[in-house]
Amino acid sequence: MDNLKTLMDKRQYDLVIKLTEIADEPNALFYRISALLAVGKTEDALNSITSNQKILESHMSLLIKTHVEILCLLTRFDEAYAILEYYKNRPYVSQEVEELLRDMPQMIRLEERKHSSMRFIKDEELIKKLESDDPDVILMAIDIVRERDINKFLDYIQNIMVKFPKQSIRSLALLLLVQKKVDRSFSFNHIGEMIKVNPSELEPPFVGDSFNQLVKALDSAYRNPVLSENAVSILSTHLLYIYPQSINIETAILVEALFQIASEYLNSDEKGHLLERCKEKNLDPDEVKSLISEIKNSLDNF
Numbered sequence: 001m002d003n004l005k006t007l008m009d010k011r012q013y014d015l016v017i018k019l020t021e022i023a024d025e026p027n028a029l030f031y032r033i034s035a036l037l038a039v040g041k042t043e044d045a046l047n048s049i050t051s052n053q054k055i056l057e058s059h060m061s062l063l064i065k066t067h068v069e070i071l072c073l074l075t076r077f078d079e080a081y082a083i084l085e086y087y088k089n090r091p092y093v094s095q096e097v098e099e100l101l102r103d104m105p106q107m108i109r110l111e112e113r114k115h116s117s118m119r120f121i122k123d124e125e126l127i128k129k130l131e132s133d134d135p136d137v138i139l140m141a142i143d144i145v146r147e148r149d150i151n152k153f154l155d156y157i158q159n160i161m162v163k164f165p166k167q168s169i170r171s172l173a174l175l176l177l178v179q180k181k182v183d184r185s186f187s188f189n190h191i192g193e194m195i196k197v198n199p200s201e202l203e204p205p206f207v208g209d210s211f212n213q214l215v216k217a218l219d220s221a222y223r224n225p226v227l228s229e230n231a232v233s234i235l236s237t238h239l240l241y242i243y244p245q246s247i248n249i250e251t252a253i254l255v256e257a258l259f260q261i262a263s264e265y266l267n268s269d270e271k272g273h274l275l276e277r278c279k280e281k282n283l284d285p286d287e288v289k290s291l292i293s294e295i296k297n298s299l300d301n302f
Helices: 002-009 013-019 026-038 042-051 053-073 077-088 095-117 123-130 135-145 150-163 167-179 209-222 225-242 251-266 274-280 285-301
Strands: 186-190 193-197
Touching: 002 013, 002 026, 002 209, 013 026, 026 042, 026 053, 042 053, 053 077, 053 095, 053 225, 077 095, 095 135, 095 225, 095 251, 123 135, 123 150, 135 150, 135 167, 150 167, 150 186, 167 186, 167 225, 209 225, 209 251, 225 251, 225 285, 251 274, 251 285, 274 285
Parallel strands: none
Antiparallel strands: 186 193
16 A cells, blocks of 8 residues: 555556556555546546445545545536535544535535636636635635646735735645745745745655655554544644644654544544553653644644
8 A cells, every 4th residue: 555655656647547446445446546536537536436435435534525526626516515415414423524524515615616707717817816815715716826827926826925814825825836846935924934935845745755654653553544534634734734844753752642632533532541641652741742732733723
């Protein structure tokens, strides 16, 4: 499985598709779906979901998000609402899934708005959207800019990166420039501190050996797919919030902090007492508590 993640990081999508032709394990199937999407085979990605529905339901939150997003990509919004109703009527899985089901209708509506009013918008109107105070409008505009000549919008993206109130929006604006490999120095408001960045020199979050090793460590430590998936989601939010800064802390402390937060989020009985766990694992509880506070702060302000 690590090999598939490595191939995805290297953008060897065709090879991933080839290697997963007869896959019957959920993680391999999700990599296959991601690779199909990366090469523009959206219908094939949807078919892979529908033909492996029961297998993929072992990772319910990821399945719901992926399934609905693909239908939105295909502009099949009525089907997206219908499949969301199907998932709502499934047996309870976790609090994370319940909150996802609650939030997804808004996402579908945003995609409908984007498709109907922004897909063919003129550059001048798109610039006005980039100057909006509404985070949802900014997100839609950033998504459209991704398909345009980025150079026309650099000054407006720079303004977002410096002045927009929400750190998550500022980080996503920077990430757009990183994905576009823009080779120029920009100012960036990083959690209240103004820094200089060159997007072409930055590595995107969620890729590379360090992130892969963290995900592997979470899976190995928890041995609970729902808890691990939730922890990875929390970690990803934190990494995006602090981007381009990376986490520079002992892996065992990070694993323990994420375990505590994910368990609280899921209202799990597994978490036990933090101080006892730290003592058993010879970890400094103050360091773990400090990291928990830092991560929770990023989640609260995201």
